[in-house]
Amino acid sequence: MAKPSIEFYNAAVDAVQSGDLPLALKSVEISLTESPDDAQTWQLYAVILNALGQTEKAEKALVKVKEFGLSKIDELLMKAADAAGQGKMGIAITHYEDALEIDQTRAEIYTSYALALMEEKYADDALEAASKAVELAPDDPFAQYTKGRILRLSGKNEESLEALTAATELDPNLVLAAYERGMILAEIGQLDKALQCFEKVLVDHPEDSNAADAKTFILQKIEEGQQNG
Numbered sequence: 001m002a003k004p005s006i007e008f009y010n011a012a013v014d015a016v017q018s019g020d021l022p023l024a025l026k027s028v029e030i031s032l033t034e035s036p037d038d039a040q041t042w043q044l045y046a047v048i049l050n051a052l053g054q055t056e057k058a059e060k061a062l063v064k065v066k067e068f069g070l071s072k073i074d075e076l077l078m079k080a081a082d083a084a085g086q087g088k089m090g091i092a093i094t095h096y097e098d099a100l101e102i103d104q105t106r107a108e109i110y111t112s113y114a115l116a117l118m119e120e121k122y123a124d125d126a127l128e129a130a131s132k133a134v135e136l137a138p139d140d141p142f143a144q145y146t147k148g149r150i151l152r153l154s155g156k157n158e159e160s161l162e163a164l165t166a167a168t169e170l171d172p173n174l175v176l177a178a179y180e181r182g183m184i185l186a187e188i189g190q191l192d193k194a195l196q197c198f199e200k201v202l203v204d205h206p207e208d209s210n211a212a213d214a215k216t217f218i219l220q221k222i223e224e225g226q227q228n229g
Helices: 006-018 021-034 038-052 055-068 072-085 088-103 107-118 125-136 141-153 156-169 175-187 189-204 209-228
Strands: none
Touching: 006 021, 006 072, 006 107, 006 141, 006 156, 021 038, 038 055, 072 088, 072 107, 088 107, 088 175, 107 141, 107 209, 125 141, 141 156, 141 175, 156 175, 175 189, 175 209, 189 209
16 A cells, blocks of 8 residues: 655645645645555545535545555544544544554654644643654654644744744645744744745645735735834
């Protein structure tokens, strides 16, 4: 069984957990183009399709799951993703913990677990899980992004910026990290660098209204600074 396209697969999981199903669908479909025989990705695809009410397509995706097979851990991860997509984060957390009882060496379990914990406001536990993911896979940009996001939400901007910078250096195309990094840079007054981050996001996702609003706000701040200077 081929290894799933981690960047887009993780982006899909993150989008499911944040409730952005259209982005989740787009990300998982890209992952499937790169790993068309991965049961885990097909299962996530089915979860997202069901959540969007596309039941016929979801049934066809589940046929692919049976065709390519799914491990016990991956079943738990898919149950967790399904629960998270329904806003049942407590159930999702339980499934992630069950998966970790079986295997504590997979960084992607810790990243998803960390994001779910943060949704439930378990900030300390979330940071511990994210840090474990980075420990297991220091060269995984999504693990670095997850740690950076949790640190930002915890108000630890300096540490967050370090992790997010590592994520963007490992993968310059990781839009999620660029967005989070831009948020911090804007907050600490590094407006030119923040602008670059949001422009990067808009190159890849021109429909992203949050990034567009952030860019407009920063341009206004830069203009005000020039006038006052």
